[in-house]
Amino acid sequence: MPNFIDRRLNPKDRSLGNRQRFLKRVHDELKRTIRDQVKSDKIADVDAAHGVPIPRRGADEPSFRHSGASGERHHVLPGNQTFSPGDRIRKPETGAGGGGNGRGPGRGEATDDFLFILSREEVLDLFFEDLELPDLVKLNLRETVTYKPHRAGLTTSGTPTNINVGRTMRNSFGRRMALRRPSERECRVLADEIAALEGEERLSLSQRNRLTQLRQELEVLERRRRRIAYVDPVDVRFNRFERQPLPNASAVMFCLMDVSASMGEREKDLAKRFFVLLHLFLKRRYERIDIVFIRHTDEAHEVDEETFFFSKQSGGTIVSTALEEMQRIIMDRYPSNLWNIYAAQASDGDNANGDSERCASLLRDELMKLCQYYAYVEIIDERESEIFGTTDNGTSLWRAYRTVDGAVPNFQMTRISRPADIYPVFRKLFARHQPRSVRG
Amino acid sequence: MAKRPASSLLFEGSEWNFATLSRAYDAIEAIAIGEMGLDVYPNQIEVISSEQMLDAYSSVGMPLMYQHWSFGKRFVFESHLYRKGYRGLAYELVINSNPCITYLMEENTMPMQALVTAHAAFGHNHFFKNNYLFRQWTDASAILGYMDFAKKYVAKCEERHGPAAVEEILDAAHALMDQGVFHYRRPPRLSSEKVTERARERLEYEEQTYSDLWRTLPTAGGNAGIEAAEQEALERKQALNLPEENLLYFLEKHSLILEPWQREILRIVRVIAQYFYPQGQTKVMNEGCATFVHYFIINRLFDQGRMSEGAMLELLASHANVVFQPDFDDPRFSGLNPYALGFAMMQDIERICTRPTSEDRDWFPTIAGNGDWRGTLLDAWENHRDESFILQYLSPTLMRRFRLFHLTDRADERFCEVASIHDERGYSAVRAALARNYDPGVNRPDIQVVDVDLLGDRQLRLRHSVKHGILLNESDRDATLAHVRRLWGYNVSLSGVDAQTGASLYECSATEA
Numbered sequence: 001m002p003n004f005i006d007r008r009l010n011p012k013d014r015s016l017g018n019r020q021r022f023l024k025r026v027h028d029e030l031k032r033t034i035r036d037q038v039k040s041d042k043i044a045d046v047d048a049a050h051g052v053p054i055p056r057r058g059a060d061e062p063s064f065r066h067s068g069a070s071g072e073r074h075h076v077l078p079g080n081q082t083f084s085p086g087d088r089i090r091k092p093e094t095g096a097g098g099g100g101n102g103r104g105p106g107r108g109e110a111t112d113d114f115l116f117i118l119s120r121e122e123v124l125d126l127f128f129e130d131l132e133l134p135d136l137v138k139l140n141l142r143e144t145v146t147y148k149p150h151r152a153g154l155t156t157s158g159t160p161t162n163i164n165v166g167r168t169m170r171n172s173f174g175r176r177m178a179l180r181r182p183s184e185r186e187c188r189v190l191a192d193e194i195a196a197l198e199g200e201e202r203l204s205l206s207q208r209n210r211l212t213q214l215r216q217e218l219e220v221l222e223r224r225r226r227r228i229a230y231v232d233p234v235d236v237r238f239n240r241f242e243r244q245p246l247p248n249a250s251a252v253m254f255c256l257m258d259v260s261a262s263m264g265e266r267e268k269d270l271a272k273r274f275f276v277l278l279h280l281f282l283k284r285r286y287e288r289i290d291i292v293f294i295r296h297t298d299e300a301h302e303v304d305e306e307t308f309f310f311s312k313q314s315g316g317t318i319v320s321t322a323l324e325e326m327q328r329i330i331m332d333r334y335p336s337n338l339w340n341i342y343a344a345q346a347s348d349g350d351n352a353n354g355d356s357e358r359c360a361s362l363l364r365d366e367l368m369k370l371c372q373y374y375a376y377v378e379i380i381d382e383r384e385s386e387i388f389g390t391t392d393n394g395t396s397l398w399r400a401y402r403t404v405d406g407a408v409p410n411f412q413m414t415r416i417s418r419p420a421d422i423y424p425v426f427r428k429l430f431a432r433h434q435p436r437s438v439r440g
Numbered sequence: 441m442a443k444r445p446a447s448s449l450l451f452e453g454s455e456w457n458f459a460t461l462s463r464a465y466d467a468i469e470a471i472a473i474g475e476m477g478l479d480v481y482p483n484q485i486e487v488i489s490s491e492q493m494l495d496a497y498s499s500v501g502m503p504l505m506y507q508h509w510s511f512g513k514r515f516v517f518e519s520h521l522y523r524k525g526y527r528g529l530a531y532e533l534v535i536n537s538n539p540c541i542t543y544l545m546e547e548n549t550m551p552m553q554a555l556v557t558a559h560a561a562f563g564h565n566h567f568f569k570n571n572y573l574f575r576q577w578t579d580a581s582a583i584l585g586y587m588d589f590a591k592k593y594v595a596k597c598e599e600r601h602g603p604a605a606v607e608e609i610l611d612a613a614h615a616l617m618d619q620g621v622f623h624y625r626r627p628p629r630l631s632s633e634k635v636t637e638r639a640r641e642r643l644e645y646e647e648q649t650y651s652d653l654w655r656t657l658p659t660a661g662g663n664a665g666i667e668a669a670e671q672e673a674l675e676r677k678q679a680l681n682l683p684e685e686n687l688l689y690f691l692e693k694h695s696l697i698l699e700p701w702q703r704e705i706l707r708i709v710r711v712i713a714q715y716f717y718p719q720g721q722t723k724v725m726n727e728g729c730a731t732f733v734h735y736f737i738i739n740r741l742f743d744q745g746r747m748s749e750g751a752m753l754e755l756l757a758s759h760a761n762v763v764f765q766p767d768f769d770d771p772r773f774s775g776l777n778p779y780a781l782g783f784a785m786m787q788d789i790e791r792i793c794t795r796p797t798s799e800d801r802d803w804f805p806t807i808a809g810n811g812d813w814r815g816t817l818l819d820a821w822e823n824h825r826d827e828s829f830i831l832q833y834l835s836p837t838l839m840r841r842f843r844l845f846h847l848t849d850r851a852d853e854r855f856c857e858v859a860s861i862h863d864e865r866g867y868s869a870v871r872a873a874l875a876r877n878y879d880p881g882v883n884r885p886d887i888q889v890v891d892v893d894l895l896g897d898r899q900l901r902l903r904h905s906v907k908h909g910i911l912l913n914e915s916d917r918d919a920t921l922a923h924v925r926r927l928w929g930y931n932v933s934l935s936g937v938d939a940q941t942g943a944s945l946y947e948c949s950a951t952e953a
Contacts (some may be wrong), residue, residue, distance in 0.1 A: 002465055002561065003459055003539065007492060008546055014495040015515045019931075021603070022512030061510055062919035063615050064885045064912055071910030073849045076874040078776060079767025080845040080861055088855040089847070383617035 026059050090238035149241040157390070158238030181228040182221040190218045251340035252290040253282055255308065255327050258347035260297045260317035267379040270416055271346035272309055274377055277426050278344055279305075292329055296322035298352070302329060319351045319397060320358045327366055336370040344375045344429075348396025356400035363401070368408045375429045376401055376413040450746045454549035454754075459503045461485070464554040465561070467866050471740045472562040472733065477814055480565040481540040481580065488543050491531050494519050496543060500716070501533055503541060504587040504707070506594035508610050534560040536719075537567040537843040551751035552653055555758065558737040563730025570822045572724070573718035583715060590708040597701050609702050612923035613688060613709035618884050620688030620713040637832065660720070676893065683888045683903070687924065688713070690889045696898065697929030706927070724826040728782015732817070735759060735783070765842065776874075781842075785829070789816055826878035834871045836862070846873045851909075885912055898930040899949075905939040911946070912936070922949040 023030075083089075086164070154164060197203065197211045255275050259268065282289050293308035294300055297315030300322040326343065334341060368374060378398055392403075398413070405411050414425050451460040465485070472478045488496070499505035521527040531552055532813035533543040542560040544553055568574050598606045677683070684690045691698070692706040717724070737753050741747045748942070765780035766772040766788055792800045793813035801808045807816050820829060844896055845861040846869055860866030861872070891901040902924070904912065917934070925932045933949035 002462070002485050004461060005484065005486040006458075007486045007488045007543075010488075010492065014492070015511060018498065018509060019511030019515055020512070020518060021507065021509035021607070029574045059513055061611075061614055062916045062923070063618055064887055064920050066883075066885060066910050067913040067914050068851075070851045071906075072908045073910070074859070074873045075843055075847045075849060075856075076776070076870060076878065077768035077847060077878060078765055078842040078844055079769065079773075080843040081767075083845055083858045083861060085858055085860050085866065087858040089858070091849075091854055091856060146687045187516075278586050391512070 022388050147243040150244045152242035154237045155240040162238045164237045164239050167237040168235050172231045175289045179228050182206035182225050187221055252334050254292045256294045256322045256345040259295045261314045263348050263351040267348045271378045273422050294322050294325050300325035317350055318355050320355050330370055341371045342373045343371055346377045349378045349397045351397045356396040360400035360404050363404050364407055374411045378415045378416050379417050382417045451550045456550035456553050461598055468558050468737050471737050474564045478566040481538045481569050483561045484539040484541045486543050487546055489546050496533055502587055504591050506591045531558040532560045534564045534579055538585050540565040553752050555755050557733050559730045559734035563733035567726050567729045573825055577718045578715050609705050612927050613706050615920045615923040616687050617666045617713045619887055620710040622686050625660050685888045691927045695928055721825045723779040724782040725829050727779045728786050729821050731779050731783040732758045732786040788835050827875045831875040844870050846870045900928045900932045902934040904936045906936050906945055907939045925950040
């Protein structure tokens with residue numbers, strides 16, 4: 001007789017530890033792959049589960065193996081139909097003597113790249129590793145603190161929805177044992193015996209005595225059962241919840257985008273890609289951040305996410321309108337003593353005559369006093385990127401902003417000319433531990 | 441349970457439960473032991489789910505295994521294939537241990553459970569217990585205990601020295617796993633307290649009787665010079681027991697930089713490699729034996745009227761899938777199917793014993809028509825590995841049936857040549873070539889430690905004796921050498937020497953980065 005064991009209920013995921021080790025092992029490679037994918041025009045896909053080919057590098061297990069491309073081999077194969085000794089068969093041309101052409105048995109094993117499905121969270125974690133918003137200092141300043149209920153032990157009073165059944169029944173069980181409440185079974189045994197006696201045709205004297213005695217006993221038991229409740233109010237326990245204030249790093253990000261006619265399809269695409277990345281990053285890392293989208297032509301509007309990314313309105317260019325709109329919204333809704341304020345602006349640098357200076361002074365004198373951090377991204381032509389080799393040269397807006405860059409420490413400006421620039425620029429702007437003096 | 445005297449069926453329908461499992465087991469056991477004369481370890485049958493099967497796959501089929509990323513990689517790989525539907529899972533997994541553990545998948549139908557019980561719990565089990573390779577190379581009763589120790593030991597090392605340090609050693613050890621086996625001499629037993637005790641005593645005796653005077657005796661030969669150097673090298677090699685084919689063993693014993701726990705980890709990997717060594721050499725026989733046993737048993741059960749026709753049809757379909765052998769030009773072809781070859785050869789032996797042709801009498805005078813196919817098979821299972829089994833028992837009949845032909849393939853030519861086919865002139869050659877393909881000595885690179893001067897530059901010299909001009913894959917070779925260097929601590933060099941001519945073919949080394 002064999003020993004049968006049912007293992008189906010054993011804990012699963014026995015190899016979870018191994019899987020994690022493996023993930024850790026290929027972590028760097030995965031990160032690189034994802035970045036490459038994003039650079040090569042797949043930025044919107046960041047926000048999805050990814051099939052990431054596991055690179056062989058870092059995950060291969062070397063050993064002394066025979067190489068397929070040398071020496072003399074002998075194969076014995078089944079299914080000869082037409083060959084006679086001495087026949088010659090041309091080798092397939094594919095690959096330099098490569099295995100897996102059906103001839104080298106056991107060779108060409110599945111050591112190739114294989115797809116590894118990462119969840120959206122895993123992708124984003126890898127993608128945004130080491131990035132953060134600089135100077136997130138004004139923590140817990142806002143008065144409207146949010147609370148979140150946390151489990152905090154048990155209590156004897158509460159609403160019925162919060163009854164802790166397990167604990168209640170445990171108390172009840174203990175009490176019933178201690179007070180010797182007769183069990184259902186004891187009563188049933190007596191009742192059965194009584195029923196048996198009652199069923200008899202004629203009872204002897206001893207049986208009759210026994211019957212009355214049993215009835216009395218049953219009576220006693222049942223009285224006792226009535227007196228000692230099955231579940232007593234003293235047994236009942238409720239889950240207790242404590243409202244804990246959540247640390248509230250109130251932060252707002254202003255996204256300013258130029259959608260004027262001078263921004264061609266390419267420029268808009270690049271700008272949008274930049275903001276998509278920023279948006280994802282904020283959503284991923286700072287769950288409760290406010291994001292304000294402002295787009296401007298010759299006038300600026302606050303818009304919702306959908307419009308910001310997908311609408312196709314166009315027109316002239318006055319950049320300062322966007323800054324004024326941002327200033328208005330800050331005054332309105334985000335008092336700077338309570339909020340960490342960030343802004344990112346994308347533009348092609350074209351602006352109405354004389355407006356660039358106005359923008360610079362607006363920034364320097366007003367906005368930068370309110371903002372924690374301001375990033376300006378200019379979308380330029382690839383040819384321009386060669387012409388504007390130095391950072392001093394550039395469009396009117398660029399030159400005007402150069403004066404701000406010099407004057408204010410928490411202002412950053414940079415240029416993007418190709419999709420491949422976006423990610424490096426993004427990392428540059430939001431790299432962790434950038435030494436930056438905190439605004440006083 | 442109500443008895444149905446009219447029906448002697450062991451089970452009906454496809455649902456199984458532990459009652460039907462055990463009834464089927466008893467019926468199978470009666471046939472396996474009583475009629476076939478199998479001799480098995482006690483069975484332990486465990487029912488697992490598909491996820492657990494994947495788990496078991498990824499840790500090379502051992503129920504207990506230390507943690508390493510490569511198993512995670514295998515798991516991700518296997519589960520990917522499984523989820524995409526490229527590959528099904530095995531119906532069973534069997535472990536060469538005492539008691540013999542068989543895993544059954546819960547998804548199997550009842551007829552499949554019966555088939556798999558016959559296949560694994562009796563077929564494989566008998567083979568594990570009786571085949572000479574398994575008897576000599578593995579210790580079935582100690583392996584589970586040892587794996588338990590290994591798992592705990594590695595975990596403890598990770599705790600003490602950090603996972604990164606342990607991983608580094610394990611990576612290096614895994615790279616040398618194929619070179620961590622005693623191919624030629626019998627390995628020491630797992631628990632050999634007596635032996636180590638005796639070795640210690642011998643050492644003590646040598647120390648006690650050591651006399652420095654012996655060293656001062658003049659050597660027999662007159663001229664010193666070159667010979668002295670050679671002599672020195674020879675002594676040095678003798679002291680280290682060189683040449684040594686088991687690289688892991690050598691590194692474990694003689695590495696200059698490893699700490700005791702690192703040596704113990706090398707030993708663990710080496711013991712596991714040793715444990716799996718026979719499995720690689722007996723694939724055809726092992727699967728053939730198990731398939732033959734299950735085929736015999738289900739047919740007997742059907743003959744006894746203990747299995748319905750429906751169940752029998754299901755099992756025959758499954759059996760036919762298992763022993764399917766596509767031709768070489770079929771897109772499904774991926775080498776000779778060990779199940780097909782093994783099963784066909786064993787059935788053929790049965791035929792030769794009972795209904796021999798005159799050809800069989802010429803080729804197999806000792807067994808043809810002896811009538812005792814059971815005894816003949818039991819003897820074959822016990823005393824052969826794939827190579828010798830094929831060389832001994834592959835009959836012309838079978839070669840004709842498989843239409844086997846022998847192809848030579850030189851890497852530097854654009855043609856393969858058909859050397860011989862399944863005809864009168866070719867039988868011996870085809871058979872010998874096929875047997876050679878199953879020879880582990882041909883299939884794995886022969887790399888040995890040949891010299892190391894512990895008092896000099898401490899360079900470890902390895903030699904790859906190249907057979908048939910087959911070289912090593914270079915990127916793999918260099919990466920592996922780097923692993924050897926990590927374990928040895930000093931420079932390592934590898935030279936490729938042609939096994940026949942002795943000509944040096946290549947030379948490479950791993951030095952400090």
